[in-house]
Amino acid sequence: MAAASGAAVAAVFVADPFVGKPESERGAPFRGALFCFRRLDDRLLRAYDPGVARRGAPVSQTMDQLIRIQEHDRRAARLRRERDSIPQRRAQVQAALADLGQAREEAEQAWKSGVAEAHRLDLEVEGLRERIRRFQAQQFEVKSNDDYRALVREIEEHERRVRELEDRELEQMEENEVLRARADARKKALTEDEAAVREEEAAMDLRAARIEEELEALEAERREMVASADPDWLHRYERILDHVGDFAVVPIENGTCGGCHMKLPPQVVHDAKRAESISSCAFCGRLLYWR
Numbered sequence: 001m002a003a004a005s006g007a008a009v010a011a012v013f014v015a016d017p018f019v020g021k022p023e024s025e026r027g028a029p030f031r032g033a034l035f036c037f038r039r040l041d042d043r044l045l046r047a048y049d050p051g052v053a054r055r056g057a058p059v060s061q062t063m064d065q066l067i068r069i070q071e072h073d074r075r076a077a078r079l080r081r082e083r084d085s086i087p088q089r090r091a092q093v094q095a096a097l098a099d100l101g102q103a104r105e106e107a108e109q110a111w112k113s114g115v116a117e118a119h120r121l122d123l124e125v126e127g128l129r130e131r132i133r134r135f136q137a138q139q140f141e142v143k144s145n146d147d148y149r150a151l152v153r154e155i156e157e158h159e160r161r162v163r164e165l166e167d168r169e170l171e172q173m174e175e176n177e178v179l180r181a182r183a184d185a186r187k188k189a190l191t192e193d194e195a196a197v198r199e200e201e202a203a204m205d206l207r208a209a210r211i212e213e214e215l216e217a218l219e220a221e222r223r224e225m226v227a228s229a230d231p232d233w234l235h236r237y238e239r240i241l242d243h244v245g246d247f248a249v250v251p252i253e254n255g256t257c258g259g260c261h262m263k264l265p266p267q268v269v270h271d272a273k274r275a276e277s278i279s280s281c282a283f284c285g286r287l288l289y290w291r
C-alpha cells in the first residue's frame with residue numbers, strides 16, 4: 001500500500017510541469033488536485049522528498065502550519081505569563097491589606113492612648129482635689145496668719161492647676177471622639193477590604209485553575225498540530241523562537257522584516273512573494289512570508 005502511494009506521489013511530481021514556477025503560471029485545477037492529494041498524505045510526501053517544503057506549493061502549506069503553531073504558542077505563552085503573574089498579584093493585594101491592617105492598628109492605638117491620657121488627667125485632678133481638701137482641713141488647725149495665708153496660696157495654686165488639667169482633659173476627650181471615629185472607620189474599611197481580598201483571591205484561584213485547563217487543552221492541540229508539521233521546519237521554528245523570544249514567523253511589511261523591521265533585499269521579498277522557498281531575514285533570522 002505504502003509503495004503504491006509512493007509511486008502515485010512520484011507520478012504526481014513527475015507530471016507537475018509547474019513545480020518551481022510562479023503561482024500565476026500554474027494550472028488552477030491541477031494545483032487544486034495536487035493540494036488535496038498533499039493534504040491527504042503529507043507525511044508520505046515528505047517521505048518521498050523531505051526537501052519538498054522548499055519547493056512549490058507546500059511552502060505556503062508549511063508556512064501556514066508554522067503560523068498556526070505560532071499563534072497557538074503565543075496564546076499559550078500569554079496564558080503562562082498570566083498564570084505566573086498571579087502569585088505577584090496575590091502578594092500585592094496581601095501587602096495592601098497588611099498596610100490597611102497596620103493603619104487600623106495605629107488608629108486603635110492612638111485612640112487607646114488618648115483614652116489613657118484622659119484617665120491619667122482625671123486621676124491627677126482627683127489627686128489635686130484631695131490635696132485641696134486636706135489644705136482646707138488644715139486651715140482650721142493652723143495658729144498663725146502666715147500659715148493660714150500659705151495654705152490659701154497652696155489652695156489657689158492647686159485650684160489653678162486643677163482648672164488647667166480639666167481644660168486639657170476636656171480637649172483630650174474631644175480629641176478622643178475624633179480618634180475613635182477614625183479607628184472605627186479604619187476597622188470598617190479593613191473588614192470590607194478583607195472581604196474584597198477574599199473575593200479577589202477566590203477569583204484568582206478560579207482563573208489559575210482555568211488557565212491550567214486551557215494550557216492542558218492547548219498542549220494536546222499542539223501535539224496534534226506538530227504531528228502533521230514538517231519536523232525540520234518545526235525544529236527551525238523553535239530554535240528561532242528560543243532565540244528571538246516573540247515571533248519566529250513574520251510577514252513582510254513594506255519591504256521590511258515584520259520582526260526586526262530591517263529593509264530586506266528585493267530578492268528576498270521576491271522569493272517570499274513567489275512562495276517557492278521559505279525565506280528568512282538575514283538580520284534576525286526570522287522566517288518571512290508574504291501577505
Ligand SMILES: [Zn+2]
Pocket residue numbers: 257258259260261262281282283284285286
Ligand atoms: Zn528580521
